[in-house]
Amino acid sequence: MVEDEEIKTTVSPFAVREGEIKKFDGKDAYVSISQIIHKINMGHIGDIHFAILDLINEFEFMTSRQIYLMLLSRGIEIQSQDKLNVKLEQMIKSKILTRYFFVSEDGKGIYRVYCMEKMGKYLLTSKEEECKWQPTDNTKPVAMIKKRLAGNQVIIAYLRKVKNFSKYKVKPQITAKMSAKTFKTHAEITIKKSNKSISLLFEVVRRELGWEEKFVDRMRLFKDFYDNFVQFDSGFEIMPQLILVCEDDKHMVEVFKQLVTNNLLFEKLKIYFTTDLKQNAKTLDKSFIEFVKDDTTGKFKANNIEIKLLG
Numbered sequence: 001m002v003e004d005e006e007i008k009t010t011v012s013p014f015a016v017r018e019g020e021i022k023k024f025d026g027k028d029a030y031v032s033i034s035q036i037i038h039k040i041n042m043g044h045i046g047d048i049h050f051a052i053l054d055l056i057n058e059f060e061f062m063t064s065r066q067i068y069l070m071l072l073s074r075g076i077e078i079q080s081q082d083k084l085n086v087k088l089e090q091m092i093k094s095k096i097l098t099r100y101f102f103v104s105e106d107g108k109g110i111y112r113v114y115c116m117e118k119m120g121k122y123l124l125t126s127k128e129e130e131c132k133w134q135p136t137d138n139t140k141p142v143a144m145i146k147k148r149l150a151g152n153q154v155i156i157a158y159l160r161k162v163k164n165f166s167k168y169k170v171k172p173q174i175t176a177k178m179s180a181k182t183f184k185t186h187a188e189i190t191i192k193k194s195n196k197s198i199s200l201l202f203e204v205v206r207r208e209l210g211w212e213e214k215f216v217d218r219m220r221l222f223k224d225f226y227d228n229f230v231q232f233d234s235g236f237e238i239m240p241q242l243i244l245v246c247e248d249d250k251h252m253v254e255v256f257k258q259l260v261t262n263n264l265l266f267e268k269l270k271i272y273f274t275t276d277l278k279q280n281a282k283t284l285d286k287s288f289i290e291f292v293k294d295d296t297t298g299k300f301k302a303n304n305i306e307i308k309l310l311g
Helices: 033-041 045-059 064-073 083-095 117-124 135-139 142-161 210-229 248-263
Strands: 022-026 097-104 113-116 167-168 173-176 181-184 189-195 196-204 241-246 273-274 288-293 300-305
Touching: 022 142, 033 117, 045 064, 045 083, 045 097, 045 117, 064 083, 064 142, 083 097, 083 135, 113 135, 142 167, 142 189, 142 196, 142 241, 173 210, 181 210, 196 210, 210 248, 248 273, 248 300
Parallel strands: 196 241, 241 273
Antiparallel strands: 022 097, 097 113, 167 189, 173 181, 189 196, 273 288, 288 300
């Protein structure tokens, strides 16, 4: 397997491309639950298939590489990415999972996106596992899916590379106190050292159509939460650190400009920034950027900050 730091690209695979659409790459054939049960009884569907299904239930959308790395992190033996792809193909044919790929003016995407199908939900509910998936979930737009994939990448990077990693949560729920609105961000990572822990919240921003207005609306909810934070709000003992995950360095500047022009900087906390490709570094201790005002010029500049806790 190619390691993250060996991946040579200047554009994130999870960046939104102009005119990009999602195309179905699953199976349309009818499959009955009795056929699935027969495959389970024959041993053609086993523990690894159920482990994959559990991951998709948790993360909603995943690439095969993300599935492979998460299986390894859980100590589940799978010999290679090719072996995993065979099992994914089996699950596609049985309509346990389905998949999509992206197409734009630049051509066809280099990866497939896997998500739940109806037989997958039947199998999970038969094991008395909660599964909130509905068929309409698979109709989500490209930008929303890519936000999920970028959030997955952050979780996997921290799980694999940060020795003080404690736990993660997919789509943690936050409550904006004054507006009484609840919303979900893309990832929560807990870092723990010497009986002290800190939570990192990651909000993924994409250049989707009309992204500026959507981003401003989201950040108003975050500002409500942070400016009015008291202990144990949304379950946090101490105020979590917010990190905005952007498509690239230029996008970080564009995002920060939206914060400044719309008066959305927080009173109690600095907002940190990162990008998709920064998660590919061998270590993540230098993956954060902050914007600070130059006292001489009055202009903001981007500073790379080192956080040794993430080494």
